[in-house]
Amino acid sequence: MAYKTLEEYNIKVTDSVREQYKNIITDLGEDIGRDGLLKTPERAAKAMQFLTQGYHQDAAEILKTAMFKEDYNEMVIVKDIELYSLCEHHILPFFGKAHIAYIPNGYIVGLSKLPRIVDVYARRLQVQERLTHDILECINNTLKPQGVAVVIEASHMCMMMRGVQKQNSVTTTSGFRGQFEKIETRNEFLKLISADLG
Numbered sequence: 001m002a003y004k005t006l007e008e009y010n011i012k013v014t015d016s017v018r019e020q021y022k023n024i025i026t027d028l029g030e031d032i033g034r035d036g037l038l039k040t041p042e043r044a045a046k047a048m049q050f051l052t053q054g055y056h057q058d059a060a061e062i063l064k065t066a067m068f069k070e071d072y073n074e075m076v077i078v079k080d081i082e083l084y085s086l087c088e089h090h091i092l093p094f095f096g097k098a099h100i101a102y103i104p105n106g107y108i109v110g111l112s113k114l115p116r117i118v119d120v121y122a123r124r125l126q127v128q129e130r131l132t133h134d135i136l137e138c139i140n141n142t143l144k145p146q147g148v149a150v151v152i153e154a155s156h157m158c159m160m161m162r163g164v165q166k167q168n169s170v171t172t173t174s175g176f177r178g179q180f181e182k183i184e185t186r187n188e189f190l191k192l193i194s195a196d197l198g
């Protein structure tokens with residue numbers, strides 16, 4: 001990075017993206033001088049930077065900050081983790097829920113770190129399949145558990161607001177490593193994430 005700090009880099013990016021948004025908004029037929037739009041290029045630039053901040057974050061480092069030695073060999077599940085991402089084909093949102101499980105192998109991880117790594121990978125231009133694998137591989141390679149499973153259910157705005165315009169379709173992706181490759185373990189996980197325990 002040619003800048004001393006991430007903050008300095010972000011300010012330069014805001015400046016550049018703001019100017020490009022001015023052109024985009026004008027080309028789309030709007031009057032950039034209109035009162036309500038005066039600050040829009042700057043706001044839009046900052047919003048896009050927020051939604052893609054995952055490029056500057058290291059998910060493995062986040063996991064490593066909260067790994068604790070513990071002799072617990074049962075399945076740990078964090079389900080219904082809400083996520084918002086951007087599809088890399090249209091730069092439109094896709095959103096839904098991630099469900100994550102792992103079976104420890106000497107170490108447990110601070111529970112909040114699992115939603116945090118979902119956000120690191122979701123806040124990039126993504127496809128749902130790669131998002132699923134990014135989360136799966138990060139946990140597998142960093143925590144080195146006996147097994148890990150990730151399921152994501154999401155709706156894609158590019159299929160709702162435009163294109164095929166289907167309002168109710170939900171896409172499910174999944175990945176399983178280690179113990180979760182065994183059908184009984186995988187089924188126990190799938191049963192637990194679909195059960196309403198409340």
Ligand SMILES: Nc1nc2c(ncn2[C@@H]2O[C@H](COP(=O)(O)OP(=O)(O)OP(=O)(O)O)[C@@H](O)[C@H]2O)c(=O)[nH]1
Pocket residue numbers: 087088089126127128129156158159162163164
């Ligand atoms: N596999 C996958 N496809 C996605 C995802 N997000 C968007 N897409 C699809 O990416 C495809 C891009 O296809 P193209 O034919 O190049 O684009 P398009 O003409 O805009 O396609 P339509 O959406 O069908 O109008 C579309 O089928 C989208 O539904 C994703 O996360 N995973």
Ligand SMILES: [Zn+2]
Pocket residue numbers: 087088089090091092156158159
């Ligand atoms: Zn799309």
